[in-house]
Amino acid sequence: MSLRFCANGGRWQSIWQCILLLAGVVTQGQGANILSVMTVPSKSHMVFLSPLLHELAQRGHNLTVISPFPQSPPVKNVRDIKLNYRMDSFHKERNMSLFELGEVNPLIFVFRSSILGIEMCKAAISTPEVQELITSSDQKFDLLIAGVYTDCFLGLAHKHNASIIYQIPNTLTFILGDPVGNPGAYSYIPDIMLNIPVNMNFLQRMLNSVCGLLVELVWFFCYIPRQQEIMMTYSRNIDNFPSIDKLWKSTSLFLINNHESIGLPRPLTPNTIQIGGMHIKPSKDLPKELKTVMDNSEEGVIFFSFGSNVQPSEMPNDKFNVFMKVFSKLKQTVLWKWDQDDMIGKPSNVHLGKWFPQNDILGHKNVVLFISHGGLLSLQEAVYHGVPVVGIPLFGDQKVNLIRAEDKGYAVKLLFHNVTEESLLWAINEVLTQQKYRQRAAELSQLFHDQPQQPLERAIFWTEYVLRHGGATHLRSAALDLYWWQLALLDVAAAVAVCMLVPVLLCLFVVRRCRRRHATPEVRAESKKKR
Numbered sequence: 001m002s003l004r005f006c007a008n009g010g011r012w013q014s015i016w017q018c019i020l021l022l023a024g025v026v027t028q029g030q031g032a033n034i035l036s037v038m039t040v041p042s043k044s045h046m047v048f049l050s051p052l053l054h055e056l057a058q059r060g061h062n063l064t065v066i067s068p069f070p071q072s073p074p075v076k077n078v079r080d081i082k083l084n085y086r087m088d089s090f091h092k093e094r095n096m097s098l099f100e101l102g103e104v105n106p107l108i109f110v111f112r113s114s115i116l117g118i119e120m121c122k123a124a125i126s127t128p129e130v131q132e133l134i135t136s137s138d139q140k141f142d143l144l145i146a147g148v149y150t151d152c153f154l155g156l157a158h159k160h161n162a163s164i165i166y167q168i169p170n171t172l173t174f175i176l177g178d179p180v181g182n183p184g185a186y187s188y189i190p191d192i193m194l195n196i197p198v199n200m201n202f203l204q205r206m207l208n209s210v211c212g213l214l215v216e217l218v219w220f221f222c223y224i225p226r227q228q229e230i231m232m233t234y235s236r237n238i239d240n241f242p243s244i245d246k247l248w249k250s251t252s253l254f255l256i257n258n259h260e261s262i263g264l265p266r267p268l269t270p271n272t273i274q275i276g277g278m279h280i281k282p283s284k285d286l287p288k289e290l291k292t293v294m295d296n297s298e299e300g301v302i303f304f305s306f307g308s309n310v311q312p313s314e315m316p317n318d319k320f321n322v323f324m325k326v327f328s329k330l331k332q333t334v335l336w337k338w339d340q341d342d343m344i345g346k347p348s349n350v351h352l353g354k355w356f357p358q359n360d361i362l363g364h365k366n367v368v369l370f371i372s373h374g375g376l377l378s379l380q381e382a383v384y385h386g387v388p389v390v391g392i393p394l395f396g397d398q399k400v401n402l403i404r405a406e407d408k409g410y411a412v413k414l415l416f417h418n419v420t421e422e423s424l425l426w427a428i429n430e431v432l433t434q435q436k437y438r439q440r441a442a443e444l445s446q447l448f449h450d451q452p453q454q455p456l457e458r459a460i461f462w463t464e465y466v467l468r469h470g471g472a473t474h475l476r477s478a479a480l481d482l483y484w485w486q487l488a489l490l491d492v493a494a495a496v497a498v499c500m501l502v503p504v505l506l507c508l509f510v511v512r513r514c515r516r517r518h519a520t521p522e523v524r525a526e527s528k529k530k531r
Helices: 003-007 012-029 043-058 087-094 106-125 128-135 151-160 174-180 202-234 244-248 288-295 317-328 358-362 376-385 398-408 421-433 435-449 455-468 490-517 521-530
Strands: 033-037 062-067 078-082 143-146 163-168 253-256 272-274 301-305 333-337 350-353 367-372 389-391 411-413
Touching: 033 043, 043 062, 043 078, 043 143, 043 163, 043 376, 043 455, 062 128, 078 128, 106 128, 106 151, 106 202, 143 151, 143 455, 151 163, 151 202, 151 244, 163 174, 163 455, 174 202, 174 253, 202 244, 253 455, 272 455, 288 333, 301 358, 317 421, 358 367, 358 376, 367 376, 367 421, 376 389, 376 398, 376 435, 389 398, 389 421, 398 411, 411 421
Parallel strands: 033 062, 033 143, 062 078, 143 163, 163 253, 253 272, 301 333, 301 367, 333 350, 367 389, 389 411
Antiparallel strands: none
16 A cells, blocks of 8 residues: 555545554654764774764764764764874873884784773773763663774663674774674785785795784783773673673674775675775865866876874984975975975975865876875775875785785885885886876776675665664574684594594504414514513
8 A cells, every 4th residue: 555545545444554554654764873983083984984974864863973083063963972082192102103103013013902992992981971871771772883992882782782783994804803703714815914915825824824813812812801891890880791702793784894996805794794985975176276286287296195193294304305305306296295384395396285185186187196105095095086006004904905906006015114215216106107007096996986886875775774674683694603613613623533533443453453363372472572
């Protein structure tokens, strides 16, 4: 029956059917109450997440967003709870800049990252406004959208019987794939913290596997117990807490920032959805002054940015001088994202800005090169617009992102500590003069655009799918019910080994008894002497 039938009237017995139909329409129009938690004070994390939150709000859902970056301007249907800390407050305690962080041993970096995640989650959940939310009996949530380092908030999902969706703004690591049962493909997927190629040799596969094992050990014996302790301490009004591991494995959906045109193809469970490039929109008109500069750059424009977390003025002087000398030799216009008002000795072809509309710049026809730190969002924007890259990774997943970019043929990678005037000038000229880099970027751009559904549409569909189907438990992998040794089939291997070994031992026993029985008295006497 349709609403048209109700509007046109009908027999009296259809009245109740019309009322029920209208009630159903009203019910479907009601939005869900959604809690989103992001503890990492990195703008790139919010850049990735914001389109999803805004679209959910526009569709009538009510959102409470806990993050260091409140919506500006405020968004209808979104209530912000601001976390008052910044990234440098965590790193400066260790007297280490982000330029130095990339030189830390990967295994030490993993351990430090887990400690950092513990500190961030504790700082977030102990915020007074968050404590008020936890103790409130007036608010009910249907869904928790959790980011990385938010595990101490999982108790709220238990309190409200809410479904859990994890959103991962970077490449999916093995440990983060565990909550939904994604297989750990150590043999052909390099860990994001290791500076190793896609096609690993034996030693690299061994290193990859050992690193993966150590991450698992740190996670389950250091990170998870501390997160459990924080959750219990700051959520005292929540009764009958399950373990974080159990809550972790009740995750309904994983939204990961990946696409095969940029990342690596890998086996994923049905409730792991790739939404790489969700934050990208077609380029818009540039501000008038910037547009004039770019339009008048007949030799092309080079855009240089180290992302939203790094303060380029903290760069060591020797490296800063390298960039200054190299840029002064170029005939192209250089747009440099710089955090100060001015720069002493700035070359005339360099234009500074504390903020640039990066996506819109990369979409301009005169952009010929992007010099980037290799952040995943930046590389996705470069591929989206078909712009080749010179990558200089600093920390985190940036090295492996640029290894893959170089392997796919649209980038040249330089390590920051190896940047010299000669190497930087060579890398820039290599990409500018060799047409293969721009051609490959254009090919990957076509692959990136050729999708049956836009990434944001896909993210919205699956988020609301979880709401419609009460957590979508039918997508849950049976791998979550197995111990690690069962998942690795060690019990099966042991059983097969026993089944093969027992007949062999039995045959040896029978042969030995037969030989003794048919042996001559002299042989038996000699055997007894040997004993």
